[in-house]
Amino acid sequence: NENGEVDAAPESNESEYLSPVTVGGQSLNLDFDTGSADFWMFSSSMPLSQSQGHSTFNASKSSTWSVYKGASWEISYGDGSSASGTVGFDTVDIGGATVTSQAVELATGVSGSFTSDVNNDGLVGLGFSSINTIQPQQQKTFFENIMDDLEQPVFTADLEDNATGSYNFGTIDPSEYTGDIHFTAVDKSNGFWEFASDTYTVGGNKSQCQTCSPAIADTGTSLVLVDDDVAAAYYGQVSSAVYDSSQGGYTYNCTESLPTFGIAIGSDYTATLQGADITFAQIDSQTCFGGIQGNSGGGIQIMGDILLKQFFAVFDGGNETFGVAEK
Ligand SMILES: CC1CCN(C(=N)N)CC1
């Protein structure tokens, strides 16, 4: 088996987690993103104005690189950022787990938010390859390529609050969680680790959903984005909360003690966040920005890092399930 384990280091404002990956002998810090399926890196063939401050991959320095002639890719993300470029194949090693011919996408252009995000040298998409953007032929993700060689066809995410956590490929490490892992079935038809989430709790009081959009487990999104009626119900219990369109979400007085928030993971477990773990950022001396926000009617609920970092998360490619445990 080819199990592998790497650190997941939180970026300064905990907006993302970065992990060291070796491609053709070159090491870069990449953002593992279960909400997408493209593996791409900043490259030496980008304008310096876009790559300054980043590590870049130089295909001509890799003895194992091969070009995917005529192929290209182009992706845009929920936050409006985007990237595009060319494609090749190389040996990818993530903490000892190795794929000898991984489709690797080299950026020839990225949007401003990637250039300014200097710790992020690219992404490892860990969603399903039905949403990979490579043309003329979609290519498999690192996990899809290695899954059958792993001890178990799983990867786990132990993201931490203000500390370095880890991603593990091939094993579920019992030292990383307590109690039971609560699994739910995954519907991969949209390319995400998607599951039903039909109830929620605010301050311990359970409510039935109204919009009831399916949820995805998404390591590449910072916040928890719930249906707008759920966000309104939550902040309705926070006396100083207002929807501040200039900030793009709900803000409140940082001195408030926030109610707990729970979200169903499938039909028999509610993942509950403590009030103290819900604030995402302080935006001025008195005002805080919530880690729970509405999805603007997006039709999907996104369980991002604000939630994932409070739990141990298991992505099971064999059973096509997703599970969380306390830790
Ligand atoms: C549905 C969206 C969730 C956020 N995204 C992502 N993590 N790459 C994009 C897709």
Ligand SMILES: CC1CCN(C(=N)N)CC1
């Ligand atoms: C999936 C996300 C990764 C980080 N992003 C960024 N640096 N602009 C946004 C997309």
